[in-house]
Amino acid sequence: MIRNTQGKSERNPILKLEHVTMRFGGLTAVDDFDNVAYEGEILGIIGPNGAGKTTVFNVITGIYFPTSGRIIFDGIDITPYKPHQITHLGVARTFQNIRLFGDLSVLDNVLVAQHHLLSTRDADKILVRHGKEPKVKGHLWFWRAVFKIGYREKERQMIEEAMNLLRKVQLDHLAYEKASSLPYGQQRKLEIARALATEPKLLLLDEPAAGMNPKESEELMEFIKYIRDEFKLTVILIEHDMKVVMGVCERIIVMDSGKIIAEGTPQEISRNPRVIEAYLGKEWEHVNT
Amino acid sequence: MVTAMRTMKEKTRRDLTLTVLFVIFVAILLQVANVKFDSYQKQVLSLMAIYGIMAVSLNLVNGITGVFSLGHAGFILLGAYTSALLTIPPEQKAMIFIIEPAHPFIANLHTDFFTATIVAGGISALGAFIIGFPVLRLSGDYLAIASLGFSEVLRILALNLQSITNGSLGLKGIPNHTNIWWSWGWLLVTVLFIVSLVKSSYGRALLAIRENPIAAEAMGINVFKHTLLSFVISAFFAGVSGSLYAHWLTTIDPRITTFGPVLTYYVLIMVVLGGLGSVSGSIIGAILFAFLMEWLRMFEQPFTLFGRQYPAIQGMRMLVLSVLFVVTMIVWKRGLFGRAEITWDGIRKLMKKFRRSGSR
Amino acid sequence: MSLNPTILIQNLLNGLMVGGLYALIAVGYTMVYGILRLINFAFGDVMVMGIYFAYYGATLIRLSFPLAVTVSLAGTALLGIVIDRLAYKPLRNSPRISALITAIGVSFFIESFAVVFFGPNYKPFLDALENKTIAFESFVIGNVYLPKIIFIILGITAIALFILFVIVYRTKIGMAMRAISADIPTTSLMGINVDNVIGFTFAISSALAALAGVMWALRYPSFYPYTGFVPGLKAFIAAVFGGIGSIGGAVVGGILLGVIEMMIITLFPTLMQYKDAFAFIILIVILLVKPAGLLGKRTVEKV
Ligand SMILES: Nc1ncnc2c1ncn2[C@@H]1O[C@H](COP(=O)(O)OP(=O)(O)O)[C@@H](O)[C@H]1O
Numbered sequence: 016m017i018r019n020t021q022g023k024s025e026r027n028p029i030l031k032l033e034h035v036t037m038r039f040g041g042l043t044a045v046d047d048f049d050n051v052a053y054e055g056e057i058l059g060i061i062g063p064n065g066a067g068k069t070t071v072f073n074v075i076t077g078i079y080f081p082t083s084g085r086i087i088f089d090g091i092d093i094t095p096y097k098p099h100q101i102t103h104l105g106v107a108r109t110f111q112n113i114r115l116f117g118d119l120s121v122l123d124n125v126l127v128a129q130h131h132l133l134s135t136r137d138a139d140k141i142l143v144r145h146g147k148e149p150k151v152k153g154h155l156w157f158w159r160a161v162f163k164i165g166y167r168e169k170e171r172q173m174i175e176e177a178m179n180l181l182r183k184v185q186l187d188h189l190a191y192e193k194a195s196s197l198p199y200g201q202q203r204k205l206e207i208a209r210a211l212a213t214e215p216k217l218l219l220l221d222e223p224a225a226g227m228n229p230k231e232s233e234e235l236m237e238f239i240k241y242i243r244d245e246f247k248l249t250v251i252l253i254e255h256d257m258k259v260v261m262g263v264c265e266r267i268i269v270m271d272s273g274k275i276i277a278e279g280t281p282q283e284i285s286r287n288p289r290v291i292e293a294y295l296g297k298e299w300e301h302v303n304t
Numbered sequence: 305m306v307t308a309m310r311t312m313k314e315k316t317r318r319d320l321t322l323t324v325l326f327v328i329f330v331a332i333l334l335q336v337a338n339v340k341f342d343s344y345q346k347q348v349l350s351l352m353a354i355y356g357i358m359a360v361s362l363n364l365v366n367g368i369t370g371v372f373s374l375g376h377a378g379f380i381l382l383g384a385y386t387s388a389l390l391t392i393p394p395e396q397k398a399m400i401f402i403i404e405p406a407h408p409f410i411a412n413l414h415t416d417f418f419t420a421t422i423v424a425g426g427i428s429a430l431g432a433f434i435i436g437f438p439v440l441r442l443s444g445d446y447l448a449i450a451s452l453g454f455s456e457v458l459r460i461l462a463l464n465l466q467s468i469t470n471g472s473l474g475l476k477g478i479p480n481h482t483n484i485w486w487s488w489g490w491l492l493v494t495v496l497f498i499v500s501l502v503k504s505s506y507g508r509a510l511l512a513i514r515e516n517p518i519a520a521e522a523m524g525i526n527v528f529k530h531t532l533l534s535f536v537i538s539a540f541f542a543g544v545s546g547s548l549y550a551h552w553l554t555t556i557d558p559r560i561t562t563f564g565p566v567l568t569y570y571v572l573i574m575v576v577l578g579g580l581g582s583v584s585g586s587i588i589g590a591i592l593f594a595f596l597m598e599w600l601r602m603f604e605q606p607f608t609l610f611g612r613q614y615p616a617i618q619g620m621r622m623l624v625l626s627v628l629f630v631v632t633m634i635v636w637k638r639g640l641f642g643r644a645e646i647t648w649d650g651i652r653k654l655m656k657k658f659r660r661s662g663s664r
Numbered sequence: 665m666s667l668n669p670t671i672l673i674q675n676l677l678n679g680l681m682v683g684g685l686y687a688l689i690a691v692g693y694t695m696v697y698g699i700l701r702l703i704n705f706a707f708g709d710v711m712v713m714g715i716y717f718a719y720y721g722a723t724l725i726r727l728s729f730p731l732a733v734t735v736s737l738a739g740t741a742l743l744g745i746v747i748d749r750l751a752y753k754p755l756r757n758s759p760r761i762s763a764l765i766t767a768i769g770v771s772f773f774i775e776s777f778a779v780v781f782f783g784p785n786y787k788p789f790l791d792a793l794e795n796k797t798i799a800f801e802s803f804v805i806g807n808v809y810l811p812k813i814i815f816i817i818l819g820i821t822a823i824a825l826f827i828l829f830v831i832v833y834r835t836k837i838g839m840a841m842r843a844i845s846a847d848i849p850t851t852s853l854m855g856i857n858v859d860n861v862i863g864f865t866f867a868i869s870s871a872l873a874a875l876a877g878v879m880w881a882l883r884y885p886s887f888y889p890y891t892g893f894v895p896g897l898k899a900f901i902a903a904v905f906g907g908i909g910s911i912g913g914a915v916v917g918g919i920l921l922g923v924i925e926m927m928i929i930t931l932f933p934t935l936m937q938y939k940d941a942f943a944f945i946i947l948i949v950i951l952l953v954k955p956a957g958l959l960g961k962r963t964v965e966k967v
């Protein structure tokens with residue numbers, strides 16, 4: 016697929032942040048963020064530590080409620096919704112500090128992420144209200160699950176889907192291992208697989224290459240492109256590893272002290288004087304360009 | 305892959321058969337006990353199952369969902385009163401409500417024990433649903449205190465709503481319906497329900513909430529709704545256990561040490577002893593606890609130790625159990641089972657190990 | 665509804681007094697919580713031990729009342745240190761829930777200990793006084809009777825809180841306490857022995873709880889092993905009310921809680937029997953409306 020980064024007008028923004036500001040007491044972590052993510056792109060967000068990148072993700076996913084501004088996803092104003100509702104609407108994420116369900120198996124971690132397709136009626140109503148297809152199929156899943164009424168078949172399907180997904184990310188051989196027992200790189204991968212299991216349209220990855228060796232991050236780049244195409248996703252990626260950012264992102268947003276200071280293609284960004292200044296003036300971690 | 309699926313299915317079927325056989329085996333043992341045991345021993349055997357229901361239901365919230373509630377005694381109390389008021393015959397009620405006659409609605413209620421127990425569970429579940437709305441929005445320690453507080457509020461209500469609960473006089477003359485079959489039967493129902501839940505997608509969601517509530521919410525799980533669900537189910541079975549307990553004790557006296565926080569502590573000890581998070585652990589913890597309680601009873605009568613006579617020591621049971629509780633927490637931490645369960649797979653592996661070491 | 669001014673004034677004073685006692689225990693909760701993020705469930709029981717120590721000091725060993733109280737404060741301070749060392753210290757690096765369960769266990773242990781060694785029945789605290797009449801004397805102004813004991817308790821509470829504030833804000837160990845409460849790692853780098861500071865915190869918190877207990881027993885003289893349960897819980901609620909972690913908040917929260925309780929009863933005398941239930945309802949409302957409490961700072965959990 017050929018992506019034309021210039022012809023913005025023909026492209027469909029799947030996510031819009033309209034003048035989003037997030038304050039904590041006196042600190043403005045995100046300051047008037049006003050930008051979009053286009054359907055199917057891989058968008059990078061970079062910037063020094065504390066620039067507000069993770070906070071942008073937390074605001075999009077409903078973990079924080081923005082001080083001001085609106086967030087539109089897939090034509091729905093998701094600003095007032097709770098994290099589980101936003102996930103059900105199609106936004107999935109990973110966490111900068113891995114948050115797996117450590118005591119559960121790899122397979123169970125993925126199965127948990129499918130659970131909302133049985134039970135999230137409140138978010139389903141939002142979909143219906145906006146004229147979209149509801150995602151919860153069937154009724155009374157709780158009772159059916161406890162009394163095993165047509166539930167075993169459902170469970171079998173869920174396991175099959177989860178195993179397929181694990182195969183695609185090459186974690187199937189570890190399906191029955193405890194998630195916390197996996198090596199670091201595999202844990203990051205499992206977090207991505209778990210996010211994919213929620214069946215998202217938009218995937219937010221918070222520093223997926225952190226703690227990976229060069230070979231692993233090389234693989235990760237391929238992996239991100241692969242899942243974007245395979246699952247027809249839009250990906251937003253926060254990353255410190257410039258090699259990964261420059262290698263996979265089609266467009267990059269640069270943040271500093273809560274503000275967007277630059278935006279463009281990797282080439283444009285690497286030539287931008289304000290970005291270069293920010294690089295030189297501040298301490299950047301893991302800069303290995 | 306297909307064959308793997310088939311063997312999986314075969315194994316589940318085999319395990320199911322084994323489970324059914326095990327239940328039948330236990331039922332036979334209980335029948336033997338029912339014939340051979342004296343009435344005191346039968347009482348203890350019933351109590352074990354009642355404690356089992358209390359522990360398994362508390363474990364659902366505290367061990368599996370990872371939400372630390374201390375309100376169990378409140379739901380047990382609610383169930384106990386509800387069912388007792390339903391089974392005490394109207395003539396009896398007229399006799400025990402001395403200070404103030406029973407409310408006309410209460411005075412004439414009368415149902416059989418089974419219906420009363422179901423209603424008791426239902427009322428406790430409703431109570432949990434109402435209390436859960438504010439309490440489950442709190443986090444961690446606050447939730448613990450608030451739930452303990454609510455169970456105290458229920459006890460204070462029980463002490464003062466004279467025309468409904470007979471106030472501090474409590475209820476007397478509750479028919480002694482609870483026997484081995486009722487208590488162990490309800491334990492079976494409780495365990496089947498909760499294990500079936502835990503082994504489903506809903507149970508995985510609860511475990512995910514325990515492991516990492518923020519990630520669970522971010523994976524699309526309505527954490528509040530699911531926590532409330534586990535709270536309500538737990539309260540239903542707490543109510544059932546309360547009904548069985550009331551018809552085992554035949555009196556309800558709403559003191560701190562009987563239906564107050566001390567009862568919650570007891571159940572907590574059972575669960576912690578067995579391993580917080582393990583259903584099998586909770587059952588074994590409860591059985592062990594009931595056994596210890598009865599065995600330690602000897603200290604509360606004049607007793608002989610190493611040939612010397614001692615007078616009765618009141619409260620000795622609680623002292624020993626509280627020491628056991630604290631020591632478990634500090635030294636043993638995970639209790640008997642940790643979060644592990646007894647499964648047929650586990651037993652097969654264990655037997656294989658024994659056989660191998662035996663043949664060597 | 666006509667309010668009797670005599671009753672109003674008496675109840676207000678009573679509320680102030682009970683609130684002051686809540687405050688004494690609440691500062692203990694708040695200091696320990698500030699440092700260890702642990703609800704020391706056992707403070708209510710430490711309070712009861714304080715009552716028993718003073719009672720037996722005066723009746724069994726025949727110490728003078730002030731001396732018996734002094735011994736009781738020293739004894740409970742030691743008890744506080746022992747509880748921390750034996751029960752909480754081994755769990756410093758365990759999940760917080762383990763520490764909370766252990767705290768419940770400790771509370772249960774102390775209650776059971778009291779039942780076994782001091783008996784399960786109510787005891788008359790005033791037997792500890794040589795001159796019991798002090799507990800019944802009143803100031804009479806017009807037709808208003810104001811029990812002297814209330815003023816004595818208010819005075820001692822004020823002095824105790826003043827001393828506490830001096831310790832926390834004017835001494836080196838107090839500074840260390842506040843520093844640890846803010847951030848442990850830097851303090852241990854600065855050469856402060858964290859364990860000693862924690863031990864000291866437990867010692868003064870426990871002594872304050874015991875002092876509150878003794879005064880509680882002077883006003884409500886009949887006590888038994890579970891006497892501390894409800895005041896202990898309420899003191900925790902007072903700490904949350906004021907903003908947990910804040911000593912000033914604990915004092916304000918305690919006094920407000922005491923006064924609010926008494927005012928509700930004054931306005932609606934029929935609710936008297938439900939008095940103990942209000943605090944929990946207040947707790948829920950506070951936590952839902954202003955989770956950081958009156959004087960606490962609001963924080964959003966970092967994700
Ligand atoms: N919950 C919170 N409470 C207070 N401050 C926060 C919170 N979350 C983030 N911040 C602050 O907001 C700023 C931006 O943080 P973050 O978004 O994590 O930065 P980045 O991900 O770019 O490194 C930091 O100064 C951080 O301390």
Ligand SMILES: [Mg+2]
Pocket residue numbers: 068069070111
């Ligand atoms: Mg970040």
